[in-house]
Amino acid sequence: MSQRRAVILLYLVAIIAGIIAVYVRQMRIGVTVVTIAGFALTILFIGLLLGKVKVYDESEHPGGTLIDVIEGFTHRRRIFENLLDMGMIVLAYYVAYLIRWDGDIPPDQRKIFAATVPLMIGIELFAFLAGGVYRGIWRYAGIDELVTIAKSTVLGSGIAGMAILSLYRFNGPSRGVMILNGILIFLMVAASRVSFRFLGTLLVGRRKANPDARPVLIYGAGDGGAMLIGELLNNPAHQYDPVGFIDDDRTKTGKLLRGYQIFHSRELPDLIEEHGVTEVLISSLKVGEERIEQFKSLGIEFRRMRIHID
Known part of the structure; x- marks a missing residue:
């Protein structure tokens, strides 16, 4: 504050x-x-x-x-x-x-x-x-x-x-x-x-992004997405600036999660162009090959959220 x-x-x-x-x-x-x-x-x-x-x-x-x-x-x-x-x-x-x-x-x-x-x-x-x-x-x-x-x-x-x-x-x-x-x-x-x-x-309020932080979208507006964006907001060391969520569920489109808008996956090309997104963080385990191929075809990197317990 x-x-x-x-x-x-x-x-x-x-x-x-x-x-x-x-x-x-x-x-x-x-x-x-x-x-x-x-x-x-x-x-x-x-x-x-x-x-x-x-x-x-x-x-x-x-x-x-x-x-x-x-x-x-x-x-x-x-x-x-x-x-x-x-x-x-x-x-x-x-x-x-x-x-x-x-x-x-x-x-x-x-x-x-x-x-x-x-x-x-x-x-x-x-x-x-x-x-x-x-x-x-x-x-x-x-x-x-x-x-x-x-x-x-x-x-x-x-x-x-x-x-x-x-x-x-x-x-x-x-x-x-x-x-x-x-x-x-x-x-x-x-x-x-x-x-x-x-x-x-x-x-x-919303944490101000680090000037060096990369704009990123989170795939999956569910429990995993809420947990992931919470980690990004509480730990600026990750160097990510969340733009919002993308999800395949149309019923979630336009809603907010942790104050960030949820977009439909079809809006991804426009979001990339508008916000300069170069990376997508996948929070959901349910992501099909079709969506992975879309990420690759658009030339953006993607990473999966994993929880490791040693």
Whole structure:
């Protein structure tokens, strides 16, 4: 991500902070607390995001105050990840009370919240740790990570709920709050992991091609093609500049895969002329001799993607 994008993002955060400051006086106290807490967690989340995304100056200058701060932040990101989760646990617990009591929490319930929130934090964080939530890499968060978060949340919320209800001898704490709390924790934590992946891609944008990179087309717009272009984008050492995909399946023509257009194989001659393509990378195992002969007749090189396990 360029330094310019990072600065724009920080300006947007400042504008949102100003808007909140203007309207916060008109909000009810409960909504005010949630808004400010949510904004604080958003700031922490953005800090984590910038800490894991490489930030560079437009002129490739390695220095700069913003860059130094962000790069220094990466070394402490695990602590801030835990702080983010702690904040979301507290926020989810408080919002559960607001929902249960229609935005007006009774004084006795406020006391219960204040007395039990440390217990809730401790048990939930322990469940996350034991359940493997912190072993996942946010950048690659997917279905498996969401399942892990769901299991850990159910475990933590269940134990915490029973502990709190038992502490008060099932008289005082609302069971509805405990159920809502578990749902909200899962939604918040899952959203933070998944949005981290998508926002990271959005902020980084398409990688600028190396001037020496060769324009290349990928044959096969399937799982293999998605894996191949991911490797090309994440590893500039390959010296390839992807133009797009070509595929024999007409139903895929015109669609996008990882942000790159899928063309029909019959468009290959025009693509070669328009983009100066001299090489095709074959990601599919299902490529007929007819297609190979087409590559040869057009005078372009072709290479097959292979996965070797020694």
